[in-house]
Amino acid sequence: MxxxxxxxxxxxxxxxxxxxxxxxxxxxxxGDRIDAKFNGGGIDNFTEFLHKEFDYSKVTKPGKLEAAFTIDIQGNVTKIRIIQILDIESATEFIRVLKKCPKWEPAQRNGKPISIEIKYPMVFRAK
Structure with a gap:
């Protein structure tokens, strides 16, 4: 036994x-996954938008700032959070720009929209 x-x-x-x-x-x-698109392109188009809208005078010191946000199934930017903070002014400016962000084309799996999380870093260098 x-x-x-x-x-x-x-x-x-x-x-x-x-x-x-x-x-x-x-x-x-x-299922095949298709990434979210910003203004008909990828993350490069988003980076261009971010650089145009971000007020760099709010950044007080060099370093890294990183945010995470969700692109929901309607293409809205939601659940914005700062993962790595540099200072409160630059973090507040990053959040302001993300809230101003136009709709994305949502990611898809098997032809159906899905929500995804994006982590986006910004590195600031000393002048």
Whole structure:
């Protein structure tokens, strides 16, 4: 009886566990994903918009500022948050510009719009 229990614990149990993990991974791999587009282009168009709208006089010191935001299924910029703060003035300006951002064309999976999160860094150098 002990031999059967040991056999089950070391041979059959890991096989069941592996098949469950394999099944979960398949859920995330199905379907073609198309990235969100900003003004008909990609992140380069967004960077151009950001550089035009951002008031660089609000930046008081060199360093890195990083924000994360979600592009929802309607193409709106939502859930804006600062991940890495440089100073309060530049973070506030970054949020202002993101709130002013026009709609994106949402990302898609299997032809249906999906929401995605984008992390966007800005690095400021000393003059």
């Amino acid at each position: 002990k031999v059967i229990k040991v056999l089950f614990m070391f041979i059959l149990f890991p096989i069941f566990g592996f098949s469950q993990i394999g099944g979960e991974a398949e859920v995330y791999l199905t």
